[in-house]
Amino acid sequence: GDSVTQMEGPVTLSxxxxxxxxxxxxxxxxxxxxxxxxxxxxxxxxxxxxxxxDDKGSNKGFEATYRKExxxxxxxKGSVQVSDSAVYxxxxxxxxxxxxxxxxxxxxxxxxxxx
Amino acid sequence: xxxxxxxxxxxVTETGTPVTLRCHQTENHRYMYWYRQDPGHGLRxxxxxxxxxxxxxxxxxxxxxxxxxxTEDFLLTLESATSSxxxxxxxxxxxxxxxTIYFGEGSWLTVV
Numbered sequence: 205g206d207s208v209t210q211m212e213g214p215v216t217l218s219x220x221x222x223x224x225x226x227x228x229x230x231x232x233x234x235x236x237x238x239x240x241x242x243x244x245x246x247x248x249x250x251x252x253x254x255x256x257x258d259d260k261g262s263n264k265g266f267e268a269t270y271r272k273e274x275x276x277x278x279x280x281k282g283s284v285q286v287s288d289s290a291v292y293x294x295x296x297x298x299x300x301x302x303x304x305x306x307x308x309x310x311x312x313x314x315x316x317x318x319x
Numbered sequence: 320x321x322x323x324x325x326x327x328x329x330x331v332t333e334t335g336t337p338v339t340l341r342c343h344q345t346e347n348h349r350y351m352y353w354y355r356q357d358p359g360h361g362l363r364x365x366x367x368x369x370x371x372x373x374x375x376x377x378x379x380x381x382x383x384x385x386x387x388x389x390t391e392d393f394l395l396t397l398e399s400a401t402s403s404x405x406x407x408x409x410x411x412x413x414x415x416x417x418x419t420i421y422f423g424e425g426s427w428l429t430v431v
Contacts, residue, residue, distance in 0.1 A: 208361075236417065247409060247424040248362075293361055297417070304369050305350055305416045306377065309361035
């Protein structure tokens, strides 16, 4: 079945440092890939997505590229801010007809950014 | 923000009691989902619906049932709550297959 593996956390960075959160996946079809972000006490918000190989999703300074050859979708940001402190989830949505669009999530990575 | 309202937002209940969580949407989206979030597991799918009265099980459906009698409402029922069902529950919606899935703000449930 489908699965998503994220790098172990938590991740602690100083403001303006570079961020990479690794995400790899296993899927039977041609999935769409997502990063969701969860700020403390809130629900999940879509951060970015990519629907096919070599697509790059970007939003709020974050980027991730759909790499089919390495089955990866790593999240990157060149300069993090304190306000980026949150939990980040990588997820895939299989294109299979019986999946009904449901998402499969990684375990989440806690990011803390210090001033 | 997607028009998704979950209720109650916080609940404490006793082991063995039934509990119902409600998800209400104002977007007229066809697909609705219930996930639970637990540390180290990310979010896992409990049940989903692909239309009125059309529902199916997800990966962690034991001990849960759902109903969808109207497009806008998707109810999740814990038939007899157990401590292992202490979790944060998220409702999600999607307009059509392959479209973005939007999440509600979550319902924090504690079973004592």
